[in-house]
Amino acid sequence: MAVTTISRSKCFGGTQGVYSHESAETHCTMRFGLFLPPAAATRRVPLLYWLSGLTCTEENFITKAGAQRVAAELGVAIAAPDTSPRGVDVPGDRDSYDFGVGAGYYVDATEPPWSRAYRMYSYITEELPRVLATSFPVDAANAGIFGHSMGGHGALVIALRNPGRYRSVSAFAPISSAARSPWGENALTKYLGSDRNAWRQYDATALIAERGWPGPPLLVDQGSDDSFLHEQLKPELLEEACTRAGVPLRLRMRDGYDHSYYFIATFVEDHLRFHAANVSA
């Protein structure tokens, strides 16, 4: 459970770090970013998990989203893990941007050769919280989760399956239904096999139908000029599932915004205040 410091910089009075550790789940060295607000100097602070999208590492969110200013003010920590195992060298893991390295989809793969290391679901829900709670002044039981695109899918799936452990969930331009997205269909077939019943535990809309959600409304922002909107993201599927299940959803279409971090930076303050109101309650 030893954590190595890769870098650490003062930022808005707190500390933005990048750390690594040996992961038993993914059988490799995993990196994560962690922002600790000034309040963490004197007490354990609530913890938000940010899950990134395809091709991202632990760096994208911490350098581009501009979240530290508001997290410092609100007194919440933000953990930003990597999006897949690194360096395990499974044949084919770098053939495309949307599968393998940088594209773990936050699942526990069951199909060889992926099943050994591609265990991002257990990594995010079990191992990383233990690492964080052991090494940093964070209150891992007082957590929210959010993410972008593939990471928005991950945040929704992880919260919906573990409602007792995440008090709030939000997403930017999430893959609403991995089973009904070309990206997701390709990845779930390879990670989980072709039996679509096995995919349901990693499909946000199926989970909403089966389990509901006892927490505050699901908060989702989606840009209207996002080039992946109609083919991959399909927020209408999320809306339909929530309506049927009676799960409150605050879905906000943002006119003219695209899929980039400029979109995330614009609205991240809203998401942080939403989570802080729930995790600190």
Add this chain to the structure above:
Amino acid sequence: MAVTTISRSKCFGGTQGVYSHESAETHCTMRFGLFLPPAAATRRVPLLYWLSGLTCTEENFITKAGAQRVAAELGVAIAAPDTSPRGVDVPGDRDSYDFGVGAGYYVDATEPPWSRAYRMYSYITEELPRVLATSFPVDAANAGIFGHSMGGHGALVIALRNPGRYRSVSAFAPISSAARSPWGENALTKYLGSDRNAWRQYDATALIAERGWPGPPLLVDQGSDDSFLHEQLKPELLEEACTRAGVPLRLRMRDGYDHSYYFIATFVEDHLRFHAANVSA
């Protein structure tokens, strides 16, 4: 003077673009970032120039500084040019991170082979303002300038030599005296030759002594944990020059901050409000 759009994203209600054009000064295609605030939809807005540091391109500031939020609120545009010519392939231009590509030092080189394309001083002060005023709703006569490290040096030098054209200047961790910094000595020797008299027009402290500064105080933030502080940046030289010349300087040592964009992001709002108060006056 034709400008090509590389990318354009909505951001805080405005537009963050990256554009390119053929430069007569640098004999190559130059890129720059430009943020236009929402106010630019209806009128020409004041313009701030951001000059980046060693190794940077037009991307670093626009993705990492988090300046768009405040610029949108204040109604100011921010132009973020590249730091050197690109693709002119002068032998030796990629041998080190602190000279050549990514390291133009905002000078007009006089020594061959650099003198043909390494004309970043004229590019920033003459050509880029014309390009911007021609193609975008900015008021190029109502400008401020700021930058980081090598770009802090560039901002100070350019403002001090052109007080009528820049109403305010600020810097993050600038090279205070290029002639008394190992980075600067190496670069100025190669770009300008070994006669140190020729360096004075590119040394902020020499310019302060010779010309003073009629504008508002020079605003400088410097992190105390900056690894380049004592060998390269030397804010005490700037302080000494300002004291002798009677030029007001607001030099703020920031305890525990380093040289990174996490430092810049923390204090960029202060700089933007300082410039906006002067350019809009």
